Amino acid sequence: MTTFYFVRHGKTELNLGLRFQGGDIDSPLLPIGIEQAIQAGRYLSNRSFDVVAVSTQKRAMDTANYILKENNFLDGLTVQYHDSLREIKFGKREGIEINHMDEQTAHLRQRPDLYDPTTFGGETIDSLVSRSTQTIEKLSKDFPDGNVLIIAHGVLLITLINSLIGKEKAKWREGGPLANTSITILENENNQERFTIRSFNDVSYQSTSEEA
Template sequence: MTELILIRHGETDWNRELRFQGHVDVPLNATGHEQARRLAERLAADRPTVHHLVCSDLVRTRQTAQPSLEVLFPQATIDTLTDSNLREQSFGVVDGMRVDDIKEQHADAWEKWLRFEADYGMPGGETTRQFHARVMDAVRRIALQHAGQTVMVVTHGGVLDMIWRTARGTGLDGPRQSDIPNAGFNRVRVDAATVEVLDWADVRHLADLPAQPVYDQKKLLVR
């Protein structure tokens, strides 16, 4: 089995604005950089055995991973350790938009989105089922390539949601059920057939930072 240390990228300004970031290349804000620094500081103190690091190719994940890479593999270059299959879900025409603007400009698509159906995607974007297949193909590949090792994976909230749903067997329909904080620690064990959650949403290293923006899909249903 392979152990994955899963990290959602640090905070961006668009997280604060609750925008659909998707594939848009948004950098970390000042809080996000501090979260990334705290993450690396924790790794330096705890010294977990990590054999490899991989991250999404988007800038917010690369910036989050860089301080940790300097602790774990100081001779490595982040641009050689990226995987585009670890990107966030593509939201097509609404990538980069705020919820209120989506409601106004794409009202029909928004109403369909709120059903949280596995086979629906925003126009021009991925369905949840397509996204899940992409993510889990990448996870299985990483686990196979690094069998018996520990890999740190820096990615996105939606990616972690797909992994959590797979581990819990909750299915792809319905709103997100798991907490996925920016720069939190999550650990899973993966083999060819199963994903097992070992630890989730550990933010002890971020305890005295400002409260994080929360994208709560369940609350969208009651607005």
Template sequence: MQIYFVRHGRTQYNIEHRFQGGNSDSPLLASGIAGGKAAGRRLQAVDFAQVYSSPQKRALDTAKYIVAENQWQPTIQIEPRLREFNFGTWDGMREEDVVPQSQMALLLHHPAEYQPELAGQGESYAEFVERTTAAVHDAVALAGVDNPKPILMVSHGLVTTMTIKALLGIPVAKFRDPLVIDGQELPTIGHGIVDNDSLTIVNTTDNQQFGIETWNETDFLAH
């Protein structure tokens, strides 16, 4: 079974370095729309068993652009557990404006030590990946691990990156560390997150052990 992960297209909040978590949304920029369409062209010949999207508009719009290009025209299923990390009252704020900045540093560099109750409330990394990995496990179980058709999940930067790391068995403390597979450090953008509109493909044969086939693919965005 393959699981395809696509991060939503670029938004104004991305440019402004604002927290864009589970309680905030910013519409796709023109480049984000173009990226969603490009991802759709990249995946147009893939016959998906199921297509899931976060309920947030930036992700759902991206999913719609992808499906519009797909020759099979699959139905998009809303999966609430794919909602982005909940930053609480920090959502919508510029990174440089949140207090205390000490918790901001822990959020970005020492995830196991981040304490949301001392920041904007919201959720911890452990709580976050508990719900997102459950969504993946349930989707794989529903489709069947032997299904030759893959699953598509359109969501967010942290959902994609941290969910995959959790599925790989990486502990929370190392979620922000570079991801190294077979001695090679895999590319990311700031603080270890995959790019907007990027494609990452994960596989599993038993819904317990997971491996990476494709990581943060963006070549199709230049075409």
């Protein structure tokens, strides 16, 4: 059985400013985002991972570094970087303030089956889930009895997780948004198509308030 630990990156400046932060833009971790990552690392410090798979965006890679600095089982650990784990691309909307009254923004959050980013050159939900799922399936096959740590992004993770556990496309955003550095654990038995959820959006380990 492969056990996946999915972790969203720490809070960033663009998160704080409520701006679109997709696959073609980056923003530094805030001090609270760094602290969140350190606390997540301490929480996972006694968990031995067979591989760590990280998005190639800086906010995810920085989060991974803070988490792994706290881990007690780094000797021989393999860290992989995957473009396929980058956040969904928002096209011309990258970096602009989120308009919650916009129809496509509402679809993205509530009805991803209706989301159509054509007018602003964004990436489709199907593309996002397809590319990320391929990576997860390969990791499940390569590490059939392993612990796999995934560090990526909010929209990618919630849609991927809901897809992996078998929800229909209209419900791929249920339970979102995931909290920054939240931990969701899924299990996959013998590389089966369906995954089982063991823990969802866990931030019980966090002791830092948003105002800190």
